[in-house]
Amino acid sequence: MSARIRPALDSLLHGLISLGLGALLAAFILVGASQQGGQGNSQLAADSLRMLWSPAIFAGVGVLLIANGLLRGLWLLLSRPRRVTIRPVLVRSSSGRPAAIAPPPPDAYRRACAELGLEPGSDWALVRSAWRRNLPQWHPDQGGAVDVWQRKLAAYTLLEAWQHFEAPP
Incomplete structure (x- = not known):
């Protein structure tokens, strides 16, 4: 439903x-x-x-x-949900004709791994242990900065979603 x-x-x-x-x-x-x-x-x-x-x-x-x-x-x-279409950005040459498609944005997965100090492709157990080990120093209730906490939490949430996406059924 x-x-x-x-x-x-x-x-x-x-x-x-x-x-x-x-x-x-x-x-x-x-x-x-x-x-x-x-x-x-x-x-x-x-x-x-x-x-x-x-x-x-x-x-x-x-x-x-x-x-x-x-x-x-x-x-x-x-009310209908709005559909968002993503179109590639074309880079134009000096003559005005399309030269190439612009490179994709930076890889969010790699950035999330770097934010938590992990290598891309790390095992989920390693991701969780790194999260739990560093949680007290990052959390705002324990004296960590709010902006740092938000970045770390966003990175961990992305890696958690990635793990669920990549996990076999």
Whole structure:
């Protein structure tokens, strides 16, 4: 299931549950009031009917949640995700004709390894041990600089994602 549609479906489900609970609670109260009225307890029957505000709240919240889910779903149908296209950059010669494609940006994997002081292609156990060993000196709560911490954390996160990407199924 798409992560974009999940909140809309959750809202619809919770709304239906709340509406159902409100209807069930109202039915129990009405049956009880009817029984009390049939037995001659008119005061108890009237008091029971005054308690119908509770299921009304459940039903009202259910209606609001259902409306929220429907509006979210409608919004998802009407809004499309934007597609980003990456086009190569052409380097032009002095004559104005394309000469060559510009070189790709620096390798993020190699930069992440260098940031953590590791060789590219290092085993994941070595990456984790280096991270854990240096974590106390890098973390801001332990006296490390925030900008250094952000760089180290970004590098480790990239290497972790790379490890999950490269790991065999």
